[in-house]
Amino acid sequence: MEKIGIFYGSTTGITESVAYRLAELMHVKKEDIHDVARSKPSEIGQYDLLLLGSSTWGSGDLQDDWYDFLDGIETLDLKDKTIALFGCGDQSMSDTFCNAIGTIYHRLQKTGATFYGAFEAGDYTFDKSTAFINGKFIGLLIDDVNEPEKTENRLNHWVELLQSEYIVTQ
Known part of the structure; x- marks a missing residue:
């Protein structure tokens, strides 16, 4: 059985809320949801599928708690x-x-991990993003500031996508 771990960094609570919503949709237990501010990189070792989430700040910067955690993993x-x-x-x-x-x-390309969950960018409005590669986003992007009405559908669609790409059996 594949074990799922969710690791997130959140400053205002939006990314944390998304992490918990994803956990609910994917039947991930609360003890498998980790705030990177209070987690050790070694904790990822117990999981097969890692859902990693961060908000973006300033001029495209990582959420503050991710820096040390990412250095470790x-x-x-x-x-x-x-x-x-x-x-x-x-x-x-x-x-x-x-x-x-x-x-x-x-930064995680050199680790040998396999990435899943590329997401269509069709209904987003943006000029540039380092998360946009080969015509798709490399994961699920949420804009709860400008488009909160789209969040639930995006979450559900991404979970279905993950389940079709990677058989999630928890």
């Missing part, structure tokens, strides 16, 4: 791990929309 061999990314941002910052997710993706 990017040195690990994650070739047996699957990662799906989710992020929260503001499309009015159209030249850095959800860049934090792009940062996590690029």
Whole structure:
């Protein structure tokens, strides 16, 4: 049985809320949801599928709590791990929309992990994003500031996508 761990960094609570909503949709237990501010990178070792989430701040920066945690996990061999990314941002910052997710993706490339969960960018409005690769976002992006009415549908669609790409059996 594949074990799912959700790791998030949240400043205002939006990314935390998304993490808990994803956990509910994917039947992930509360003890498998981790705030990176209070977690050790070694904790990812107990999971097969990692859902990693961050908000984007300033000029496309990671959420503050991610810096040390990411420094720790990017040195690990994650070739047996699957990662799906989710992020929260503001499309009015159209030249850095959800860049934090792009940062996590690029920094974890050398770990050997497999990434799932690329998401269509069709109904988003942005100019540039490091999370936009080969015509898709590299994960689920949520703009609860400007489009809260789309959040629930995006969450449900992404979970269905993950389940079709990666058989989630928890």
